[in-house]
Amino acid sequence: MKEFISDKLQNMPISIFSTISKLALEHNAVNLGQGFPDFNGPEWIFDFALQAMKEGKNQYAPSYGILTLKKAIANYQKKYYDIDYDLSEVIVTAGATEALYDTFSAFINKGDEVILFEPYYDSYHSNIQLAGGIPKYVTLHKPDFAFDYAELESAITPNTKIIVLNNPHNPTGKVYSQEELNFIATLVVKYDLMVISDEVYEFLTYDGASHIPFASLPGMREKTVTISSSGKTFGFTGWKIGYALAKPEWIEAIHGIHQWTTFAVNTPGQHAMANAFDKLEEYLPDFRKLYQNKLNLMIDGLQQTNFNFFKPKGSYFIMAEFPNTFTDDQDAAIRLIKEYGVATIPPSVFYSKSDEGKTLLRLCFAKQDSTLLSGIDKLKSVK
């Protein structure tokens, strides 16, 4: 019999998020698993979308994205990070997810090696595999999820092309320090590498931590593709409006894939987000306060449980060690849903080299306070 399905899909895992969400639904569990808010972004953004639709902005957008959105993105990069991008250095994509896929596809040749810090956001791994690349792993170790500088340098070979950075980091909540970023930049120069820097949680940092974009380091703007998402910044993950920033030749390469995948991103959503980014300065203080309060609520709650958590400096995730009544993270995640009614993510699927993930669970706190309180209540009963 002929095999119709492509070899590319051999060994391609089902995303853990689909598995856990399905189980959570079946057991009506409080969902602290999947990484998106269970509440709306600001209502004034709806009005911008509706206005755009009523004004007839409903047909295909330009393939690279509408001008006003590209301008608004370049403006905030200048204002917050002092990085200058012109309009040929921005592309709008269907979420950061598409930007990642396009970028990995555009830069990886068969056999190219790509360095991933683990735990990694799982789409990087699958994208590298789909593009024919070879992932190499460097572990971020608890409690502070630091990496060993020698381990990183020794992972580099003559075939290494890319280092993938996710900062602030999902799932650990790590925010890379200036010193760590400087070290990575040194290696980029020494070994002639590029960096794909996923910064979707750029505005979610806590307790005085601040986000340093990799492209803001001296010399790194020309070596970096920065990827981010209006879905995370404005709390509309379902609108799927992301973007990539890089030098013009690299944006053209990313567009080479984008033109044959989505071609153009939904038009009214882009108009709404262009207006939203123009109001970023007014919006951010409340957004940051909202999430700082949610983090504080989670920390207070977790302190009353038998889970030993690692306080995040960024993102909307917390990693926590579970009590030893469970054998590993998969057992803990499944039994927490079935027996205690709370869904979390077992992070061992985000590790390829280290076993550290087997002792941990990832909790998402982008949830209504009532959801968080009810989740915490269930976790308190775990002995």
Ligand SMILES: Cc1ncc(COP(=O)(O)O)c(C=O)c1O
């Ligand atoms: C690190 C990271 N990158 C990218 C994405 C995907 O972003 P988008 O929803 O814009 O596709 C996510 C979503 O959870 C994420 O956590």
